[in-house]
Amino acid sequence: MAEAPPRAMAHSAASCEPRNPGAAPARLDHVAVTIAGARDLPASDPAPLANPGGRRAFAAGTGDTEGMPQLFSPRADRRLRLAMGLGAAALVVLALAAWALARSDRAWGVGVAAPQPIPFSHAIHAGSLGLDCRYCHATVERAASAGMPTAETCLGCHRQVWSVSAQFAPLESALALGSAVPWSSVHRLPEHVRFHHGAHVAAGVQCSTCHGPVEAMPRTVKAETLSMGWCLDCHRAPEAAGIALPASPTAARHEHYGVEVSPLTRCSTCHR
Numbered sequence: 001m002a003e004a005p006p007r008a009m010a011h012s013a014a015s016c017e018p019r020n021p022g023a024a025p026a027r028l029d030h031v032a033v034t035i036a037g038a039r040d041l042p043a044s045d046p047a048p049l050a051n052p053g054g055r056r057a058f059a060a061g062t063g064d065t066e067g068m069p070q071l072f073s074p075r076a077d078r079r080l081r082l083a084m085g086l087g088a089a090a091l092v093v094l095a096l097a098a099w100a101l102a103r104s105d106r107a108w109g110v111g112v113a114a115p116q117p118i119p120f121s122h123a124i125h126a127g128s129l130g131l132d133c134r135y136c137h138a139t140v141e142r143a144a145s146a147g148m149p150t151a152e153t154c155l156g157c158h159r160q161v162w163s164v165s166a167q168f169a170p171l172e173s174a175l176a177l178g179s180a181v182p183w184s185s186v187h188r189l190p191e192h193v194r195f196h197h198g199a200h201v202a203a204g205v206q207c208s209t210c211h212g213p214v215e216a217m218p219r220t221v222k223a224e225t226l227s228m229g230w231c232l233d234c235h236r237a238p239e240a241a242g243i244a245l246p247a248s249p250t251a252a253r254h255e256h257y258g259v260e261v262s263p264l265t266r267c268s269t270c271h272r
């Protein structure tokens with residue numbers, strides 16, 4: 001027992017020195033302590049050193065010399081792992097960017113004007129001239145559709161004002177053909193969605209809540225996305241948007257029994 005520590009120290013110091021001379025003293029302490037408890041430890045400890053390059057670690061470990069050689073050096077391996085990590089991160093960033101783009105206002109056509117047969121301006125007619133919205137969108141208070149002005153509505157004034165201008169030709173031809181003026185829409189909802197202007201106007205929702213400051217627009221653009229999430233933001237809590245719904249006895253009863261309170265969030269309210 002008295003002989004053992006120096007032998008182990010000699011062995012350990014010899015095998016450690018070339019690699020890490022600075023750390024040798026600490027290492028010796030460790031060996032001296034462990035050797036007292038378990039003799040086999042020093043043998044397993046320097047084992048990795050038997051294969052200094054690490055290149056054929058697989059074969060060396062198993063004793064199988066025909067085993068698969070390690071194709072890549074540890075450095076190349078680290079690089080590959082790093083590249084894979086960065087690649088995965090880049091994919092996640094790309095997916096997030098694509099998602100953000102798809103949900104952006106631009107993708108919903110917010111702020112984008114449509115080409116019109118006549119360069120009509122709300123800023124002139126509803127702004128400067130102060131015409132009421134209902135003068136041209138006559139059914140907005142009672143029907144699903146707000147209604148669009150006919151050629152006669154415009155020509156009532158424009159037979160007198162600016163009538164010689166060639167830009168009114170589409171109005172004259174619509175009148176002659178008895179057809180509607182082919183205005184393009186910037187607000188069209190998909191076929192599967194139902195909307196009703198009258199219900200909203202009656203509940204006190206302002207035009208500007210959904211359409212923005214139309215009376216200041218030289219060219220008509222969409223001010224809100226009109227996405228389902230946007231509709232539901234209000235339908236879930238109309239009070240938050242300053243709309244007081246008349247208290248209904250059915251709603252109170254529904255609340256009491258813990259069933260769905262508001263029909264405003266039911267799918268069938270907005271979907272056919």
Ligand code: HEC
Binds near residue numbers: 211
């Ligand atoms: C003198 C007639 C006139 C008046 C008054 C008028 N509009 Fe219009 N409005 C039009 C015409 C014409 C169009 C179609 C051309 C365009 O989009 O600029 C239109 C289009 C719109 C659209 C877009 C419709 C779509 O399908 O995208 C909205 C929203 C709208 N008006 C809201 C209003 C509001 C709100 C007011 C009142 C502040 C108003 N309008 C007053 C004539 C009028």
Ligand code: HEC
Binds near residue numbers: 188189190226
């Ligand atoms: C609760 C939101 C909301 C309010 C309030 C609202 N609109 Fe609309 N408006 C819409 C939506 C959504 C559409 C698209 C409807 C569709 O495609 O079926 C639309 C479409 C229109 C159109 C195009 C014609 C049509 O009916 O499809 C006009 C014009 C219009 N609105 C004018 C007005 C005016 C004027 C007011 C105020 C008196 C008003 N809107 C109030 C949401 C609203």
Ligand code: HEC
Binds near residue numbers: 154158162
């Ligand atoms: C109440 C009368 C009145 C009605 C109704 C009316 N307008 Fe006008 N409009 C005017 C006046 C007035 C001007 C000239 C404004 C100015 O020069 O400042 C004008 C100007 C215009 C201009 C020239 C704008 C520019 O770029 O300078 C166009 C285009 C026009 N209106 C189209 C229409 C169309 C389309 C309708 C129907 C949807 C219509 N107007 C309905 C009174 C009217």
Ligand code: HEC
Binds near residue numbers: 193226
């Ligand atoms: C700012 C609030 C607000 C926004 C935004 C809004 N709504 Fe509403 N909506 C209401 C209120 C309030 C009622 C209930 C009216 C009532 O019951 O008297 C209503 C009722 C309705 C109704 C039932 C009409 C009926 O037949 O009685 C439909 C359909 C509807 N909304 C569709 C939509 C759609 C689609 C959108 C989005 C494009 C939308 N709403 C955006 C407030 C809003």
Ligand code: HEC
Binds near residue numbers: 190264
């Ligand atoms: C307040 C009105 C409203 C209610 C309630 C509502 N939706 Fe929608 N929904 C819309 C509008 C507006 C659109 C079209 C715009 C969009 O795609 O966001 C839409 C679009 C959709 C789409 C198509 C999405 C796409 O990407 O094309 C599906 C699916 C859908 N709704 C399912 C539902 C289901 C299921 C419910 C009930 C849990 C529901 N909606 C309740 C207004 C509503």
